[in-house]
């Protein structure tokens with residue numbers, strides 16, 4: 433099966449927004465609406481949204497949707513799973529022809545938002561999966577984000593742009609050596625616990 437396009441392979445993210453607000457329907461639908469998703473395959477249902485396409489656009493769209501929801505000032509959380517190299521899917525292959533320019537970066541760049549995030553990498557099908565994680569991730573170089581370890585996950589605190597950059601860098605470097613990788617994350621902004 434050929435799921436390669438140049439040097440880029442098809443990736444995806446399945447995520448759910450949880451606005452802790454009476455206005456949750458509007459916050460979810462506006463965030464999904466305001467973000468330009470034209471470079472990714474997208475499907476939203478009552479549980480979650482799934483996007484598929486080039487890695488650069490998967491991270492661009494996921495981050496932008498979280499930022500647009502969080503900029504309402506409400507306590508908003510998002511949980512999801514990134515995946516690459518999952519064999520079998522071909523229905524989003526057409527999106528692999530898109531250029532690498534992320535469509536939402538310019539608009540999202542002006543949104544400053546602090547958040548806390550826990551993420552975990554799962555390189556699939558490897559006896560030495562722990563080595564694959566430790567060898568490829570060098571979070572010591574992550575600028576603007578505080579890194580701490582927790583059970584089953586790594587915690588990142590800081591600006592949302594820096595948090596997503598750290599997760600993207602980790603995911604990109606692990607998938608260069610392990611063909612099938614998943615990464616779970618849970619991110620929270622405007623939590624009353626921090627007031």
Ligand SMILES: Cc1ncc(C[n+]2csc(CCO)c2C)c(N)n1
Pocket residue numbers: 447448449450456457460461476477478479480481
């Ligand atoms: C990113 C994301 N996608 C879908 C849902 C599921 N969902 C729950 S309420 C609602 C709006 C009314 O239909 C939707 C779509 C979600 N929470 N977050």
